[in-house]
Amino acid sequence: MGKKRKLAYQTGHKAAKQPPTPQGKKIAKGPSDTKPKPSTSTPPKQVPTRPQEPTIPFSPEDAILLVGEGDLSFSASLVEHHYCENITATVLEASEDDLKTKYPHVGENIAKIEAEGSKVVYAVDARKMGPFANKKGKDAVGTMDRIIFNFPHVGGKSTDVNRQVRYNQELLVDFFKRALLSLAPRGTIIVTLFEGEPYTLWNIRDLGRHSGLQVERSFRFQASAYPGYHHARTLGVVKNKQGEVGGGWKGEDRAARSYVFVRKDEVPKPVSRKRRRSLGDGEDDSSDEG
Template sequence: MGKRRKVTHNARPAQKSGGGGQKPQGAATATTAIKPKPQKQKQPQQQHDEPTIPFAPEDKILLVGDGDLSFAASLVEHHYCADVTATVLEKTLEELVEKYPHAPENIAKIEAEDSRVLYGVDATKMAPFVDRRGKGKEKDAVGVMDRIIFNFPHVGGKSTDVNRQVRYNQELLVEFFKHAMPSLAPGGSIIVTLFEGEPYTLWNIRDLARHTGLQVQRSFKFQASAYPGYHHARTLGVVKSKAGETGGGWKGEDRAARSYIFVRKDDEARPRPGSSKKRSRVRDDDESSDDD
C-alpha cells in the first residue's frame, strides 16, 4: 500500500502597488498609494472523512461470516493483504453459490493470492485457530490471528418481533466473542461492524463484549468505499424480484455504519503502521476515544 502524500498550499501571490505621474504646479502632494489588504490564505481543512483501515497488509486476518466474500476479495486485491482466511456459514460451495451467484469470482481472487476460504464455519461454535506449542501436559495453544473481523453480524429473519430479534443477535455476538478470543494472537483485536441507529444500538455491543473479557479500544465510521468491489451481502442471500431478477433495491453499503475495535482487557494492542501513540493505547469504553 502506498503512502499518502500531504499536499499543502502556502504560497502567496506577490502584491505590488504604486502610483506615478507628473504633479501639476500648485497641486496637493498626496502621493500615498492605496494598498489592498492582504487576504489570509486559507489552510487546507483536515479530512475528517478519510477512511480508517484497522489492519495492515502483513496481518494474519480472519473474516467471519463473510457472505459473498467480496470483502475478502477486496482485502486481497486492493489492500494487498497476504494472509486472509475467509469463512462462511454455508457448508459447501454449491450452497454458497445458490445464495450468492457471483461468489465464485471472489473466491478466485482470494485463492489466486494464496489466501483461503473455509466453509461451514459457525461464528458461535467455531474451533480456535491456534499454534500448538509444547508437548504432552505442557502443550499450550496460542491464538494466531492478528485481526478477527465480523462485518454486520445478524441472525437473519428469525422473528418479526423486535425484542426477540435483539435477544437473538445479542446471543450471537456473545457466543462469537467467546469463540473468537482463543484464536486471537497476543496484541490482536476483534473488529465488529454494525449499522447505526435502532435496532442495532439496542444490542449494546460494548456491554456484551465487556462481559466476555473484552474492552473497546476505539470505534470509527465504516466506509464501504474504502473497499473497492465490496458489496453488502444479506444473511438471507441475494434478494430477487417477483420476476426473478437480482440487483437494485436496498444496498447496505450505502447505509451509515460503525466499526468497533475490541481487545482483551489489560491487553496492549499492537499499533497499526502510522497510528499515533494516543490512538494505539488501549482505552476503556469511552465515547471520547471514538472518531467521527
C-alpha cells in the same frame, strides 16, 4: 504482487487575501458626522472540507480471520486492493455450491482469494467455530492477529424487535468466546454494525466487557475504502421487483461503525487529550471507559 498504494489528501488551502477597507470621508459638521464608504472588499473564499481519511484496522502482513463473509467481496478486496497475504475467509454455508446458490457471483471472489495463497473455509459457525491455533488444549495459542466480523446478524428469525435484539446479542456473546480461542497475543477483534436502532440496542460494548474484552477505539466504517466490496445480506442476494440481482437495498450506503476490541488485560494506557488531538482523527473514539 503490485506496489502498495497509500491514500493521500490535499490539505493546504490558502485563505483569500482581503484588501483594506477604504477610509470614510468627513462631511458637514465635524467628526461625529463621519460616514464611511461602503466596503469594496471581497468576502473570503469558503475552504473546502478535507475528506476524512479511512481507518484501516489491519496491516498487509497480519494473519486475518474473517467470519460470516457472505459473498466474500470484502475478503477479495483485502487481497486484491490492500495486498493482504494471510487471509482465512470463513462462511456458514457447507460448500462452494451452497454459497453459489445464495450468491451466484461468488466464484470470482473465491478465485481472487485463493490465487494469492489465502483460503476460504466452509461450514464455520461464528457461535461454535473451533480455534485457529498452533497447539491444542490448554497450551493452544491463537494465531490470528485480526478477527473481523462485519455486520453480524441472525437473519429474519423474528419480526419482534426485542427478540431480534436478544438473538443478536446471544450471537455476539458466543462469537466473542469462540474468537478469543483464535486470537493471538496483542491481537484485536473488530465488529462492524450499522449505526442507529435497533443496532445501538445491542449494547455491543457491554457484550464485549462481559466476554473479557474492552473497546480500544471505534471509527466510522467507510465501504469506499474497499473497492469491489458490496454488502451481502444473510439470506442471499438482493433482487428488485423484476427478479434482477442487484436491485433495491444497498447496505454499503448506510452509516456504519467499527469497534476494535482487545483483551482486558492488554488494554493500552489512556491517551492524553493533548496527544489525542495531535493524532488528528476526530472520527475515532478513545479507549472505552467505565
